[in-house]
Amino acid sequence: MDRYTEAKITIAKVIELAYSQNKGLTYSIIAQKGNAKLTIDQNGKAIISGTAGVVVISEGVDATKIGAKIKRANITFSNEDGMNIGYSGTIDYGVAKVSVIGTFNLEALITSCSGLLCKAARALKGRHRAYDEELKRIMVN
Amino acid sequence: MSKFLVLTSALLLILSCTSAQTTEPQFYDLYKEYRTKANAGNLDTLLPAYFTKALLSKGDLTDQFQRSFFLFENSLAQETSHFEVVKSGVGCLTVNGYDTANRPVVFSLEYVSSNEAWLINEMHVIYSEDQPMTKAICPDEYGALD
Numbered sequence: 001m002d003r004y005t006e007a008k009i010t011i012a013k014v015i016e017l018a019y020s021q022n023k024g025l026t027y028s029i030i031a032q033k034g035n036a037k038l039t040i041d042q043n044g045k046a047i048i049s050g051t052a053g054v055v056v057i058s059e060g061v062d063a064t065k066i067g068a069k070i071k072r073a074n075i076t077f078s079n080e081d082g083m084n085i086g087y088s089g090t091i092d093y094g095v096a097k098v099s100v101i102g103t104f105n106l107e108a109l110i111t112s113c114s115g116l117l118c119k120a121a122r123a124l125k126g127r128h129r130a131y132d133e134e135l136k137r138i139m140v141n
Numbered sequence: 142m143s144k145f146l147v148l149t150s151a152l153l154l155i156l157s158c159t160s161a162q163t164t165e166p167q168f169y170d171l172y173k174e175y176r177t178k179a180n181a182g183n184l185d186t187l188l189p190a191y192f193t194k195a196l197l198s199k200g201d202l203t204d205q206f207q208r209s210f211f212l213f214e215n216s217l218a219q220e221t222s223h224f225e226v227v228k229s230g231v232g233c234l235t236v237n238g239y240d241t242a243n244r245p246v247v248f249s250l251e252y253v254s255s256n257e258a259w260l261i262n263e264m265h266v267i268y269s270e271d272q273p274m275t276k277a278i279c280p281d282e283y284g285a286l287d
Contacts, residue, residue, distance in 0.1 A: 069204055090265075093206070095207050096210040097280065
């Protein structure tokens with residue numbers, strides 16, 4: 001998988017982690033008009049914040065949860081019209097950083113991890129090809 | 142005889158000055174040299190000659206995704222232009238081009254001097270609206286993480 005796609009899938013997986021922990025607040029933060037922010041620090045502590053509140057991913061973010069080894073990340077989301085979310089940011093993979101921009105449909109993303117596919121992906125603790133392909137379809141456009 | 146000595150000394154002085162000028166780093170040449178040499182089979186032996194220990198220790202070279210960053214054609218399949226600058230003893234090279242899927246991309250490298258060699262200390266692959274870049278930027282100047 002190329003780094004452009006990988007970075008976008010990484011962002012989707014972190015949002016999904018936050019959503020699995022606190023559905024209502026994660027949805028409100030990202031769906032609310034204006035800017036929201038996702039940061040991951042060098043200890044793997046991940047926070048999604050916006051005017052609606054803050055979600056701290058208490059279990060942390062590591063390779064067993066998102067399938068990628070990342071050092072830090074800083075992503076900004078901008079919601080202009082409800083379900084379509086713009087994003088831009090940088091992920092530090094250790095040896096190199098990758099910056100990406102794009103848009104995704106919030107509803108498509110949060111429903112991508114509601115069924116058997118997502119359960120199978122979680123059970124694998126890392127990579128699940130079909131789930132990655134689903135996230136690629138949502139995030140890469 | 143004395144004229145010959147004076148001429149020889151002058152010639153040596155000119156040559157030493159010329160030599161000093163050519164030691165100024167050309168980061169794009171260093172980048173090209175590494176890019177041409179590197180392949181999946183020789184990375185482990187090649188990396189210490191082109192990258193700082195600090196960069197190599199930040200990652201996991203057994204991870205295929207992280208390893209792929211060291212094969213530059215994975216970041217930049219086609220080049221269109223490049224710029225370089227030296228700021229406070231740090232060299233920054235910015236190469237514009239397209240990735241393997243033909244998306245516009247900027248590859249930004251930071252070089253630092255170590256034991257009289259210039260080594261890559263940071264790499265940044267940038268997909269953004271601000272491209273192609275029209276001047277050299279350093280990897281930390283885009284998308285700050287702090």
